[in-house]
Amino acid sequence: MFQIQNSVDDRVYVVDGGKLRKDIPEINSETGRQLFEGDIILPLERNALRNNSYRWKFPIPYILADSLDLNAKGVVLQALDMFRLKSCIDFKPYEGEQTYLKFEKLDGCWSYVGDLQRGQTVSIGERCDYKAIVEHELLHALGFYHEQSRTDRDDYVQIWWDEIIEGFAYAFDKHNDSFLDDLNTPYDYESVLHYGPYSFNINSNVPSITTKIPEFNEIIGQRLDLSRIDLLKLNRMYNCTSSLTFLDQCSFEYINICGMVQSGKDDADWDHTLGKSGEEDHTLLGNCADRGYFMRFDTKLGHAGQAALLESRILYPRRKEKCLQFFYRLNGSPQDKLVIWVKKDDGTGNVRRMEKLYTITADGEHHWKLANIPFSVQTKFRYGFQGIRGDPATSAGGIAIDDTSLTETNCPTNIWHIRNFTSLFNRTSKGDYITSPVFYSSEGYAFALQLYPHGRNSSPYVNYMGITFHLCSSQNDGLLEWPAGHRQVILSALDQDPDVIHRMSLSLSFTTDPKQLVYGRNDTLQWDKPSITGSFSSACNCYMSPGVGWNTFLTHRELHWKKFLKNDDLFIFADFEEATPAFPRYQKIAM
Numbered sequence: 001m002f003q004i005q006n007s008v009d010d011r012v013y014v015v016d017g018g019k020l021r022k023d024i025p026e027i028n029s030e031t032g033r034q035l036f037e038g039d040i041i042l043p044l045e046r047n048a049l050r051n052n053s054y055r056w057k058f059p060i061p062y063i064l065a066d067s068l069d070l071n072a073k074g075v076v077l078q079a080l081d082m083f084r085l086k087s088c089i090d091f092k093p094y095e096g097e098q099t100y101l102k103f104e105k106l107d108g109c110w111s112y113v114g115d116l117q118r119g120q121t122v123s124i125g126e127r128c129d130y131k132a133i134v135e136h137e138l139l140h141a142l143g144f145y146h147e148q149s150r151t152d153r154d155d156y157v158q159i160w161w162d163e164i165i166e167g168f169a170y171a172f173d174k175h176n177d178s179f180l181d182d183l184n185t186p187y188d189y190e191s192v193l194h195y196g197p198y199s200f201n202i203n204s205n206v207p208s209i210t211t212k213i214p215e216f217n218e219i220i221g222q223r224l225d226l227s228r229i230d231l232l233k234l235n236r237m238y239n240c241t242s243s244l245t246f247l248d249q250c251s252f253e254y255i256n257i258c259g260m261v262q263s264g265k266d267d268a269d270w271d272h273t274l275g276k277s278g279e280e281d282h283t284l285l286g287n288c289a290d291r292g293y294f295m296r297f298d299t300k301l302g303h304a305g306q307a308a309l310l311e312s313r314i315l316y317p318r319r320k321e322k323c324l325q326f327f328y329r330l331n332g333s334p335q336d337k338l339v340i341w342v343k344k345d346d347g348t349g350n351v352r353r354m355e356k357l358y359t360i361t362a363d364g365e366h367h368w369k370l371a372n373i374p375f376s377v378q379t380k381f382r383y384g385f386q387g388i389r390g391d392p393a394t395s396a397g398g399i400a401i402d403d404t405s406l407t408e409t410n411c412p413t414n415i416w417h418i419r420n421f422t423s424l425f426n427r428t429s430k431g432d433y434i435t436s437p438v439f440y441s442s443e444g445y446a447f448a449l450q451l452y453p454h455g456r457n458s459s460p461y462v463n464y465m466g467i468t469f470h471l472c473s474s475q476n477d478g479l480l481e482w483p484a485g486h487r488q489v490i491l492s493a494l495d496q497d498p499d500v501i502h503r504m505s506l507s508l509s510f511t512t513d514p515k516q517l518v519y520g521r522n523d524t525l526q527w528d529k530p531s532i533t534g535s536f537s538s539a540c541n542c543y544m545s546p547g548v549g550w551n552t553f554l555t556h557r558e559l560h561w562k563k564f565l566k567n568d569d570l571f572i573f574a575d576f577e578e579a580t581p582a583f584p585r586y587q588k589i590a591m
């Protein structure tokens, strides 16, 4: 089922020289600069959170300074998109406004708190270019302090003062009520604004913060994404009532099926179906009695060619990009089809112009799978799922869909679906890895990933999975640019929470440097053709370049704490795209 290999060639380049995903306190304590709470520069008047004049007006103008690394620019734009998806906070490129955020590469990761109304810097220094770190600094800029500086923090965490590096105790100050407003939210161990256990600590194995509920010792300092309560606070402070780029989602738990409608013009209907043993839904996977619905089109009834269309309500776009994501299961006839449609405004206000987006055909695999369908539309529209009966005589099941979502964001292109993860995990040990299928970038570069469930042999980290990115030789190589520099690799592990806004997916990225040498070899460019840099691999039947990646991709705790594993499936998204044109909102302003 898995082809498990063990790494012998350790010619792997670890992004950040193996120090990857260091947290903010560690990065900042190395710069020697002493900042309030560790990464905040205080405004003159300290009540940013209580004083409305420190609140931003939207959209917030921003500048990506030339000093930022290419990867940092991409990561900042990615973080801005997370705020647009999860809140009403919007941003726009700077056009001469008085107040703005200027992202710069200075010493460490830090920010001011609140809108100072004179333009202000957010520093995304060396090793700060991670989505969650930028989100953390942006929350400061939007007016928030650290979670562990709350007035009531001593009820929830213990600060070990003797374990803190001399001179850094101020980073653990707590604030009083006149200064801080918790917006009537409970203490949040999961906040992206919480420091981890090993912050400004003297002894690398002795924590400076521990939690009163011990389970959270492994959670504080999470750097996956904004937590549910981070969002609640943000949305309360800024009176957000809706997101900017979220349009629709449905887990089909309720009979109104989120306003989706059955077409009246077709042959049959989808059924709102309660999961049963052996045919569970995807939202709850049979874990709750009397719950766990999905939509199902029975294909063992009727005759071949009969179809049923399930359409969304009419939706009104704000921007062009769309990403439709859903889980599906085809366990009927091998001839069954699931067709995705979009129905657009015909120019007269009627939503009737059909466009076929994608067809999924049965492949004999009867488990839940994931699809990401990108499309663009700027008029009002509906999207639809059309099931087509292939051959009822050979069908024992049907077509199912569940946990659909539609966002106005760019879709990840490639999905690595790793099944039976627990079995893989139990059968492997440190140094063992599996190789993904070969993926292709939009330019035609072939690449693959290798996942180390227990980390690479040389990794100093325990309980972390490792992941590496490899270019692969392909028939396109003669046409492509080499070395393949200035491309951004984005790898994400999907939190499969049915609620898109509250997902806390991990996303890491780096940008390829055309001058980088293969680790340990001074005569070969890392991003040259894989036939030059790499060795032949039976996993892809191709030449595979030495890997570049992380020793600290996802912790074993995170896998189970969030819904990274559902149905024992792990989904990893992988993209390798040109960095410059892929950043259309990048404004080059020299300041």
Ligand SMILES: [Zn+2]
Binding pocket: 024, 038, 039, 040, 136, 137, 140, 146
């Ligand atoms: Zn901070």
